[in-house]
Amino acid sequence: MHDAHEFLKSLTIVLGVAAVTTVVFQRLRQPVVLGYIIAGLIVGPHVPIPLVADPVVVQTLSELGVILLMFSLGLEFSLRRLAEVGPTAGLTALLETSFMIWLGFTIGRLLGWTGLESMFAGAVIAISSTTIIAQAFEEQGVTGKLRQLVLGILIAEDLIAVLLIAVLTGVASGSGLAPGPLAATVARLVGFLVALITVGLLLVPRAMRAVSRLNRRQTTLVASIGICFAVALLAQAFGYSVALGAFLAGSLVAESGEEKQVAHLVEPVRDVFAAVFFVSVGMLIDPRLVARHWQGAVALTGAVVLGKVTGVSLGAFLTGRGMRTSIQAGLSLAQIGEFSFIIAGLGLALRATGDFLYPVAITVSAVTTLLTPWMIRASDSIAAWVDRKLPGPLQTFAALYTSWLEELRARRPANTALARVRPLLRLLVLDAALIASIVVATSASIRKIVAVAQNDLAMSELVARSLVIGTALALCAPFCLGVVRVSQKLGVTLARLALPTEQRKRVDFAAAPRRMLVVTFQLAAVLLVGMPLLALTQPFLPGVPAAALLGLLVAVLGVAFWRSATSLQGHVRAGAQV
Structure with missing residues (x-):
């Protein structure tokens, strides 16, 4: 009661x-x-x-x-x-x-x-x-x-x-x-x-x-x-x-x-x-x-x-x-x-x-x-x-980018086109997984490896730790490069799906927009792979080296993005005047 x-x-x-x-x-x-x-x-x-x-x-x-x-x-x-x-x-x-x-x-x-x-x-x-x-x-x-x-x-x-x-x-x-x-x-x-x-x-x-x-x-x-x-x-x-x-x-x-x-x-x-x-x-x-x-x-x-x-x-x-x-x-x-x-x-x-x-x-x-x-x-x-x-180049890009992707979704690319994209996505995920595995494994085992190096090889702690970290970085380097290369190739593939090349025309009017899309898709791929990788590896890394590396890569792509956006706006204005 x-x-x-x-x-x-x-x-x-x-x-x-x-x-x-x-x-x-x-x-x-x-x-x-x-x-x-x-x-x-x-x-x-x-x-x-x-x-x-x-x-x-x-x-x-x-x-x-x-x-x-x-x-x-x-x-x-x-x-x-x-x-x-x-x-x-x-x-x-x-x-x-x-x-x-x-x-x-x-x-x-x-x-x-x-x-x-x-x-x-x-x-x-x-x-x-x-x-x-x-x-x-x-x-x-x-x-x-x-x-x-x-x-x-x-x-x-x-x-x-x-x-x-x-x-x-x-x-x-x-x-x-x-x-x-x-x-x-x-x-x-x-x-x-x-x-x-x-x-x-x-x-x-x-x-x-x-x-x-x-x-x-x-x-x-x-x-x-x-x-x-x-x-x-x-x-x-x-x-x-x-x-x-x-x-x-x-x-x-x-x-x-x-x-x-x-x-x-x-x-x-x-x-x-x-x-x-x-x-x-x-x-x-x-x-x-x-x-x-x-x-x-x-x-x-x-x-x-x-x-x-x-x-x-x-x-x-x-x-x-x-x-x-x-x-x-x-x-x-x-x-x-x-x-x-x-x-x-x-x-x-x-x-x-x-x-x-x-x-x-x-x-x-x-x-x-x-x-x-x-x-x-x-x-x-x-x-x-x-x-x-927004600055003019970004306004132009935002409007065209959204319309391109909507058209791409509406068109539903053929299986042959999707077949070119799927292997690249698998490679991106694989490279990211290998980088994360190396970082986590190194962080989990570095103390034991340093202790063995000190006891059995008479190394100083600084030298042993530097060798372990250097080896880990050397192992990660090819996979980091792979992420950049695969993301660029993925960007090119997706850009060609959105804006196909006209084989019969001598002048490719879609070249500038396609370059813009390549950089954008590459930036998107780097962020979609880099941010989860950063979140996963950050607890195992001292300071902010991974964040700095990702930030540097995004900054480089950002500069290329701005140049492409400016070039795209110039092409749009020239086309409007014609």
């Missing part, structure tokens, strides 16, 4: 205060998400106000909000639509999360944190919050290509988060980055997704169509939510997030063709529990801990806002999503959430981090969550302003 009373009391306090703050924020014309977070601060245990809800009860109810929000998102993304945005979203997420991991690690080291704490800090700021963005998009009516791109990136980030958790668990527990367990983790994730989607496609659409034919709204609602929780529970049983399972459940239900009816029925239930989720975020904010660790909170908050906007915008643009849409996507994804709490809590549980990282993660999430609705609302005007302020 006492438990039932506490449950009802907590639910009453949460919904009552949330209702008041929601009304106030709507009157002030501010996003209601902010009102929910303020409500959480009011009913939380860290503020001296005599309205305290039970955190355990609120946390349990907030899980329902996460599941229902993700299920609603899945209803908008049938598996066919997910496959359409998958490649672009996946590459963008890979580039952006790699950049954020490196940035977080670098900031952690500058703040004096240990290498392991810095690794966890990088992972904490790498993954955006699907739940928070979904609610903000729903509230502000964001639709179209921007919504599809952002949600596709979020799903890719969730998959990356699963791998990050596995890697960090291995590193923190002492097993390190063993290739065997890591490969097993990837294989298990792929196997789970393939099995779930295969069986789900056979059962879920047929079941939902049969239920829908009964023309009973209540039955349809109960059946759809039952499928949602069943798949979420299945994902949790296999060690994955309930959010991933709920999203896949929504996608499977969408394959039945009844997604609009189901979305309409689920919406009121979803909104209630989504409100509880955002209240739970506000309850985690402890002003005293924020004041104590303000430097880390400020640094990581700035990294999330600036890093996410930069990484997502660059990645989305390079994969052909247009300048304005890319910038809007970057501004929409500039926050962290539920996976960051999980990763920070994992570090605390494994004693890999101090007790400061969890409150810092919560603070960064709370601040960026407060900023998210405003950034989404202002994203269109900010993107338009950036587009107007």
